[in-house]
Amino acid sequence: MSKIKIRDIEVKYHVFHRKVKYARLEIKNGELNLILPLEIDDYQILIDKHEKWIHQKISRIKRLKNESQKRKLDFSRGRESFRNLVTVLVDEISGDMGLDVNHITLRKMKTRWGSCSTQGNITINTRLRYLPENLIRYVVHHEICHLRVRNHSKEYWDLVAVTYPNYQLLEEELAIYWFLVKDLD
Structure with a gap:
């Protein structure tokens, strides 16, 4: 796992090489996954191209997590x-x-x-x-x-x-x- 800075947010990311035709991004558990074709190693272009999207998604996750601290679950319903x-x-x-x-x-x-x-x-x-x-x-x-x-x-x-x-x-x-x-x- 590595970290990069996207605007004002530090983002943890993982790089996965798979038998895929096109590179793609996904965010799971607040971390960025870069899925790349086997022959591609330069992922910075992909990050730069989608910087705004990454920032929006990670910012939303952080906001939702913060908001969740203000909520209570109801454990009384069987x-x-x-x-x-x-x-x-x-x-x-x-x-x-x-x-x-x-x-x-x-x-x-x-x-x-x-x-x-x-x-x-x-x-x-x-x-x-x-x-x-x-x-x-x-x-x-x-x-x-x-x-x-x-x-x-x-x-x-x-x-x-x-x-x-x-x-x-x-x-x-x-x-x-x-x-x-x-x-x-």
């Missing part, structure tokens, strides 16, 4: 209570939207709060149980909206905004809470 809450919310929201959910699964997920399959199955991250109920309701609504629009296009966000015109704030709040729950269970 597994069965959470399952019942999700079931009630799925029934209510899907009924209101005139959509059918095939099956509900609760499981620990590494990178997301929930998902929706093409078969109409909704999966909800069990770590969501520690969050305020309004965020649980929003995630369930978000996934049910995917029964109508599969991607995160403008059409999709317009559908979400019918019920949650402030969805950007809720998305930000979920990102903040992620730093509190990512290592639980």
Whole structure:
């Protein structure tokens, strides 16, 4: 692991050489990963080209981590209570939207709060149980909206905004809470 300075932020980074056609950047756990084709060693050009993007992403992560220190998790909601809450919310929201959910699964997920399959199955991250109920309701609504629009296009966000015109704030709040729950269970 090495460090570089991007504007005012010190960034830890790792260089990985793989059998890939194009170089790419990714940020995981607040660190920059440079994935390079086997024959390329000069990665500074890639860093310079994407300096603004790197700075924005790392700055956002730092801000979200700081904000997470102001939040508290709710450990009072048990597994069965959470399952019942999700079931009630799925029934209510899907009924209101005139959509059918095939099956509900609760499981620990590494990178997301929930998902929706093409078969109409909704999966909800069990770590969501520690969050305020309004965020649980929003995630369930978000996934049910995917029964109508599969991607995160403008059409999709317009559908979400019918019920949650402030969805950007809720998305930000979920990102903040992620730093509190990512290592639980």
